[in-house]
Amino acid sequence: MAFAMEISTMGQAMQLHARVLKSGPENQAHAQNLSKLFTFSALSPTGDLTYARHILTTLQTPNSYYYNTMIRAYSDSPDPTRSLSLFLSMHCREEPIVPGPDKFTYPFVLKACSKLRYAQLGKQIHGLILKSGLMSDRYVNNALIHMYAGCVDSGLALKMFDEMSDRDVVSWTSMIDGFVDNDRPIEAIGLFEQMMDNGVDPNEATLVSVLRACADTGAMSIGQKVHNFVKERNLSTKANVGTALIDMYAKCGCIESAKEVFNETMDKDVYAWTAMVSGLASHGLSEEAMEHFEQMKSCNVKPDERTMTAVLSACRNAGWIGKGLYHLRSMKKYKLRPTIQHYGCIVDTFVRAGQLEEAEQFIRKMPIDPDVVLWRTLLWGCKTHGDVERSERLVKDIELLKMDSHDCGSYILLGNVYAAAGNWKEKAKMRELMNQRGLVKTPGSSRIEIDGLVHEFTAGDSRHVEAENIFAKLDEMEQNARREGYDPKVSEVLLEIDDDEKASQLLKHSEKLAVSFGLIKTNPGTVIRVVKNLRSCEDCHSFMKLISKLYQREIIIRDRIRYHHFRGGECSCGDRW
Numbered sequence: 001m002a003f004a005m006e007i008s009t010m011g012q013a014m015q016l017h018a019r020v021l022k023s024g025p026e027n028q029a030h031a032q033n034l035s036k037l038f039t040f041s042a043l044s045p046t047g048d049l050t051y052a053r054h055i056l057t058t059l060q061t062p063n064s065y066y067y068n069t070m071i072r073a074y075s076d077s078p079d080p081t082r083s084l085s086l087f088l089s090m091h092c093r094e095e096p097i098v099p100g101p102d103k104f105t106y107p108f109v110l111k112a113c114s115k116l117r118y119a120q121l122g123k124q125i126h127g128l129i130l131k132s133g134l135m136s137d138r139y140v141n142n143a144l145i146h147m148y149a150g151c152v153d154s155g156l157a158l159k160m161f162d163e164m165s166d167r168d169v170v171s172w173t174s175m176i177d178g179f180v181d182n183d184r185p186i187e188a189i190g191l192f193e194q195m196m197d198n199g200v201d202p203n204e205a206t207l208v209s210v211l212r213a214c215a216d217t218g219a220m221s222i223g224q225k226v227h228n229f230v231k232e233r234n235l236s237t238k239a240n241v242g243t244a245l246i247d248m249y250a251k252c253g254c255i256e257s258a259k260e261v262f263n264e265t266m267d268k269d270v271y272a273w274t275a276m277v278s279g280l281a282s283h284g285l286s287e288e289a290m291e292h293f294e295q296m297k298s299c300n301v302k303p304d305e306r307t308m309t310a311v312l313s314a315c316r317n318a319g320w321i322g323k324g325l326y327h328l329r330s331m332k333k334y335k336l337r338p339t340i341q342h343y344g345c346i347v348d349t350f351v352r353a354g355q356l357e358e359a360e361q362f363i364r365k366m367p368i369d370p371d372v373v374l375w376r377t378l379l380w381g382c383k384t385h386g387d388v389e390r391s392e393r394l395v396k397d398i399e400l401l402k403m404d405s406h407d408c409g410s411y412i413l414l415g416n417v418y419a420a421a422g423n424w425k426e427k428a429k430m431r432e433l434m435n436q437r438g439l440v441k442t443p444g445s446s447r448i449e450i451d452g453l454v455h456e457f458t459a460g461d462s463r464h465v466e467a468e469n470i471f472a473k474l475d476e477m478e479q480n481a482r483r484e485g486y487d488p489k490v491s492e493v494l495l496e497i498d499d500d501e502k503a504s505q506l507l508k509h510s511e512k513l514a515v516s517f518g519l520i521k522t523n524p525g526t527v528i529r530v531v532k533n534l535r536s537c538e539d540c541h542s543f544m545k546l547i548s549k550l551y552q553r554e555i556i557i558r559d560r561i562r563y564h565h566f567r568g569g570e571c572s573c574g575d576r577w
Helices: 010-022 028-043 049-058 064-075 081-091 106-116 119-132 138-150 154-163 169-181 185-197 204-217 220-232 239-251 255-264 270-282 286-298 305-318 321-334 340-352 356-365 372-384 388-398 408-420 424-436 467-483 499-507 510-521 538-550
Strands: 445-450 453-458 528-532 555-558 563-567
Touching: 028 049, 028 064, 049 064, 064 081, 064 106, 081 106, 106 119, 106 138, 119 138, 138 154, 138 169, 154 169, 169 185, 169 204, 185 204, 185 220, 185 453, 204 220, 204 239, 220 239, 220 445, 239 255, 239 270, 255 270, 270 286, 270 305, 286 305, 305 321, 305 340, 321 340, 340 356, 340 372, 356 372, 356 388, 372 388, 372 408, 388 408, 408 424, 445 510, 453 510, 467 510, 467 538, 510 528, 510 538, 510 555, 538 555, 538 563
Parallel strands: 528 555
Antiparallel strands: 445 453, 445 528, 555 563
16 A cells, blocks of 8 residues: 655644554555654654654664664754663664664764763764774764764864864864864864865854854954855855854954844844844943844844843843843743843842842842852952952851862852952962862963964963063053053952062953053054953953053953953943943
8 A cells, every 4th residue: 555645744644654554564665654754753843752762662673774863863852861772772682773883873872972971981982883894984983073072072083083084074164163162262263274275165064163263262354254255155144154253243342343244134033133132232332232132022033041141231231230120020021931140140230230238139039049150249249349248258158169169260259258358368278278179270361363363371471472572562561551640459469479579460461461462463553352261350451441542542352251442541341340
């Protein structure tokens, strides 16, 4: 009995299943229809994984196609562990599946390992692949690169990549993406340039990955080259590429270019709108951010959780406590449940306004348990606003170190709270605890792009080839700034050393080194753009305001929280950060 039926819903799939069951003994038509039904149930967005698994379990002699399809479906599901369980049952069956695990099986098993970050299991799967003689398969090799990168082992991913004799665009993209995900964006950009030199055309995924790397490093000139490539290949209509370009320009400090890309994007989805709202908010353009949010809603684009984080960030950066609380409550309208990030924006808004009591009460009354970051935000506010009594009480009440004993941030903040109160003994205890637990403070670092090359500086860094010139320029900058009234804020250095040594340490902060290098290497009037991994200190902020005025330069610094546009002795943040 032969029949054909197009399937677009599970209702039609069930009708087909009923016909298959009535069709009598198994024959070629029976097998074809069952395969069609199974594939739809497992892989279609409107399918049903439970139904597909039921079909698999009822088969008397399932072949590898059924297992591979089901493993693939599970690897893309919210619970990839089912993919691994099914693979193990396939591998350990008393009656082996014919032809057994093959080049279509392993990539999806490795994908599940990557999602779950099961590095050890991934290595065991790698061993099975070696035994099965599939190491020459490019598809399998690409999956291994992706797995190792996803398990935060870019070293092994690179080893796999280097050993490949037959690479395609997926191989290059997997490695570039792996570098970006493992916080090695400079190497990602270098590999992209090598890929282009080798004549391999990037695809959409490659472009999105390298634009992410440009955003992370502030490498705008590389991002502009990618943008030109996108225009040449007419890829700017692709939603994911357009969103990546908006994000790249915003994070490289060029919000006007981000707006241009956004305005040229035809079919704006929630991701494009969110990237624009987030970019405007981070640059302190909170009014514009809210205007775009209203336009987004008028275009019937429903906000998601990230959109609301961007909206609340705009409120935070503008100091709008009332508006922030309103938009937090409005999330119910969009059937969104506030997460810790949303509550964190509100806490940060209270803290920046000096409303520490309100911030504490808000945290204690939240419907979800506060995390270590929220308490640290409040403690940072206590240090900034000099509320020693509250900070000491909070340290005793919340047992911050037990909440996240492997995060050095809590120890550093508590040490700084003690130091600000002059309690050097307790600060020393925090340092000793860090040493005992092998915790190392993340060093402050700043990146600046000059002529397509990203230069990275850490505090006090003297390894740069032009270090002598950089420090000489820095001394000149300090002398000029002192003549304008600059007085180093030595209170920012929470160490028991004399004030001259504290001032020397402040002068060598990473963003000052980066700006010094920028002044040396760029023409007068050129905008200097710096990306910093930590929040700017008060001394650096005051220093940059003066330097922007003295050297008549616009200096754009992106710190961990937001952008600072220094022009003519003022900052766009209004000294709120």
